Amino acid sequence: MIIVLRPDATKKQIDHIVFKVKKLGLKPWVSSGVERTIIGVIGEEDVLRSQPLEVFPGVEKVLSILKPYKLASRDFKKDDTIVDLGDDVKIGAKNLVVMAGPCSVENEKLLINIAKKVKSAGADILRGGAFKPRTSPYAFQGLGEKGLKYLAKAKKETGLKIVTELMDVRDIDMVSKYADIIQIGARNMQNFNLLKEVGKSKKPALLKRGMSSTVKEFLMSAEYILSEGNFNVILCERGIRTFEDATRFTFDINAIPLIKNLSHLPIIADPSHATGKWGLVGPCAKAAVAAGADGLMIEVHPNPEEALSDGEQSLWPENFAKLMDELEAVATAVGREI
């Protein structure tokens, strides 16, 4: 950590900071330039992070040197993490994984219908929400456990793995019973108690990026899960909020190669939420694969006109099947399989 002093910092102020740093068991070194004095601190940066150094008299600003996350960092673990769900479904390996299905689980028949279609098009995992975080209290909130049971049935009939969202710490046992992957939605990316519970549960977790979270905060939230001992974490870029209102969110494609550099965790992309328009899902899915994503999460609905949520961004099954074909060529072009 580097402490930059104000041009008018006094010797007494400098000595006070040096004293405080030493008291924390760290080693300060002072360097006096022509325009500024700066104090470097060697040792565990985390000890200092909890100190409000900027409030000390004479301090102008404080610059961090180390990353605030550890377990999520590629410095900590060089090799790519591969999350293995069994039955040869692995996330982070050469083969890309595709999660597809409706936004919400609506009824049994419809779900099994979609499940069969996405399976035959090549998906590995069925997505579908039984608990839905909706902006409006008057919108459809999901079927709850009944929805989870339909997912289990679809799994039994198709062999697809299941990913579904957990919204409430009180539901973790129930959701774990049915899900192969527990999804933490964007709105809960900083619901820290939920992250801790998922960390303790050891179930594979799909952590979606908060719509206004930096990549650093995203990795800090992964760190919450990892630090409880659960290393089966899959990251998911799903668009961030910006001033652009022609699309629902702005798909941050930069984040994919960036996170691949910073972290060993697998990262997939959700072009359905990231664009909010079904017509853009295909091109952006291809872009994600070209940029190095380890997989995709795509909304598919047999009749988007009738969908109880997010119909605007859902693909018809036939469009999804066509997209899967097209993705194969792109995956091959970047040395992956699908």
Place this chain on the structure above:
Amino acid sequence: MIIVLRPDATKKQIDHIVFKVKKLGLKPWVSSGVERTIIGVIGEEDVLRSQPLEVFPGVEKVLSILKPYKLASRDFKKDDTIVDLGDDVKIGAKNLVVMAGPCSVENEKLLINIAKKVKSAGADILRGGAFKPRTSPYAFQGLGEKGLKYLAKAKKETGLKIVTELMDVRDIDMVSKYADIIQIGARNMQNFNLLKEVGKSKKPALLKRGMSSTVKEFLMSAEYILSEGNFNVILCERGIRTFEDATRFTFDINAIPLIKNLSHLPIIADPSHATGKWGLVGPCAKAAVAAGADGLMIEVHPNPEEALSDGEQSLWPENFAKLMDELEAVATAVGREI
């Protein structure tokens, strides 16, 4: 709701939409312009909101006419809501309310010390977190129930009311026992299950705006609480996330008069979080009052250098006392008292 059709929409497509709208019990009217046909829909807009109209063949875009929130709207209730905590502490009345105290409750002695100081400077309510949502799993997470007990003791000694954050649905009974106002933090503004529980509890609730929430979403989250029957909701503007990185957040001062127009609920401002720098807290507190805020939430710490969280944005007690004096003049200038 207005459905704008594509220039190439066919008669069959138009008829299909008209049929669907009627099936929902609504009344469509079709208007064919030179360049576009549009379909207006009269009746309960909410029925339509759950339909993914943009996915219908021939549709270009859908425009909302009504606001998606009802109970939170000034159309629903003309008069200002006043949240009455008893002992003459009212939020939303002519008298401005000031909530002050440390970011986190750290220990009993320090808390009571601050409580006495903010009380004597004119604050009505003591703030202090026993449960802290921290970006890093390695940062101080709060004292839990022990912290709540210290707050209760400080209340007993000073007569200040207590506002403190609830992070976990499982803690609602515990927090309710000690708090006069339950705070929902910015990171939980869309933790909908938490909102519903607070709605059922009937305790006064302070709802902080999410750092990337629009005013509309903010009022929708209030609607979650109201729709469960709890009308004692206080809104709090605490800064939004933008590209500007010279301050911690961007204090959205526009939101204060805007929300006063749109809603009957009281709104206060938190200039400590909105700026992240103690040197800016005073000017922005005055700005909030000048713009019509019903109160302020301000971080005060007897020794910000030693604070376990957010020391950079905390005022020393003497600065706070001075600010309270200065605020009086501004309040008077806009026809309020403090």
Place this chain on the structure above:
Amino acid sequence: MIIVLRPDATKKQIDHIVFKVKKLGLKPWVSSGVERTIIGVIGEEDVLRSQPLEVFPGVEKVLSILKPYKLASRDFKKDDTIVDLGDDVKIGAKNLVVMAGPCSVENEKLLINIAKKVKSAGADILRGGAFKPRTSPYAFQGLGEKGLKYLAKAKKETGLKIVTELMDVRDIDMVSKYADIIQIGARNMQNFNLLKEVGKSKKPALLKRGMSSTVKEFLMSAEYILSEGNFNVILCERGIRTFEDATRFTFDINAIPLIKNLSHLPIIADPSHATGKWGLVGPCAKAAVAAGADGLMIEVHPNPEEALSDGEQSLWPENFAKLMDELEAVATAVGREI
């Protein structure tokens, strides 16, 4: 255009608006719903756009139906525009076009060196700034006409076409003499007088998206050029400003397929500026091609350590050559050539 009235709008206010609309030669129709009255207006929406309708007594909001741009719209021209530079260099055709070179022109020898290398790697057009918009007045501002002359020499030696930035209306004749494409930089996207001059000049223009411009504003700026009679406009997505600070900008990949839908103009991507980090340029270049971009603009420097501007985001020539190979596979995967 749809005018939504306030719930308390009076008959007199409604009549006043109807009167005004008719006075403009337009046809209003009034529709009274249970909760709101709305007034639709048929005819040239542009006539109304210049009226501040929201200020009329009784009006709550005004909703646009038509797009504010015309000539740039795909409604106006169905087929893709292809900008033909001669010698078989076409932008917007099946073959992708690659513009490569240094951020700034620094000296003759270095420029010709780079030009030869990017040419042999497969680039069609040489980029290089002779006039540089720099945030700091103390930073290198470009070589001016001397730089343009070096570009001309590089063109002569390699056969590459030239794209270079115009910053000042007074320089248009000079820049036109040397450039095959005049670049309008992001900071000048709303320098309307510059746009008009480029519109009059008829030279092919590369219009970069402003860092905080919506897609709609981007197309409106293109409209400025088109409306002066110059249809040789190439759009360029180069990243937008968001809260994310781990990359220089956020590459808005959504914008590529979106603009392909909305407009007939070709669109290329600049992953060097959009990421600001050379390690991310390759993956994001591939993403752009996968998403449907008509070409790329990439910064290449033989020794980024010595570059006078933007070295952090420049590729070494050997990395660029390798990327060109990899791009070929991606282009083929999406039915294009390179």
Place this chain on the structure above:
Amino acid sequence: MIIVLRPDATKKQIDHIVFKVKKLGLKPWVSSGVERTIIGVIGEEDVLRSQPLEVFPGVEKVLSILKPYKLASRDFKKDDTIVDLGDDVKIGAKNLVVMAGPCSVENEKLLINIAKKVKSAGADILRGGAFKPRTSPYAFQGLGEKGLKYLAKAKKETGLKIVTELMDVRDIDMVSKYADIIQIGARNMQNFNLLKEVGKSKKPALLKRGMSSTVKEFLMSAEYILSEGNFNVILCERGIRTFEDATRFTFDINAIPLIKNLSHLPIIADPSHATGKWGLVGPCAKAAVAAGADGLMIEVHPNPEEALSDGEQSLWPENFAKLMDELEAVATAVGREI
């Protein structure tokens, strides 16, 4: 400047950087911590700023210590700059200055009518655009020199000073002839050639913050003017672009006290543009004064319904007069006059 090395940086890489730094005439010092080696550099930071240090092998990131602007900084000049227009109109002094008038100059009679009204309400300066930067090429673009002549006439009749926008370097002599203050609009904040010309002209300049500019970039643009020798620069906060779409822009109230700390230049606020809604102008004008602004720029139109631009955000003269009365109380409350 601090150069942070990667954990795996080699001795050879470190030596190479040290060599380069010394070659620039600067003094490096190397400090090897447990986790990282860092290199501090003492001397003129600007020399290094032009070097793309992040591209050097072994470098992870580069941290700046000094501010990139000099002449605009309060470190350079402790005392507040006061821009004196003569006739006792000073900007930056105890007395607040108010600039009021229509968005565009529309015709002579109307302008003189407004000028008289704002004068009698207490304004010091008449605003009005003769050249208008409009998003659409089809919108009213201003009257040009005819508009400037009307402004001159209004000045003669009322004694008000004139502020008007310059959009094109070619018009600087013409605009200077009529204006007391040359306004640089938000869209031209980084039109660096325009800034240089205004810097050479020595006329007082009102520099509006770009809608997506950081405070640092804003001060860098002021530096362009100052570095050409013109110290009569007035800054103007006019709202930034964020995700919030309920208001036209987000008024960054934090920027006012922040800039007062960082710079000696006077700063005023434009609540008309910052809110885009006339109903919010009053509360936000008061907020700006409470936060320490040196003045206000407010749009006033005798009949906003008929305004050729920005009618939605214009006050009627009677509302403006009422606001001026209310502002007096707020100004007094913060120790200023109006």
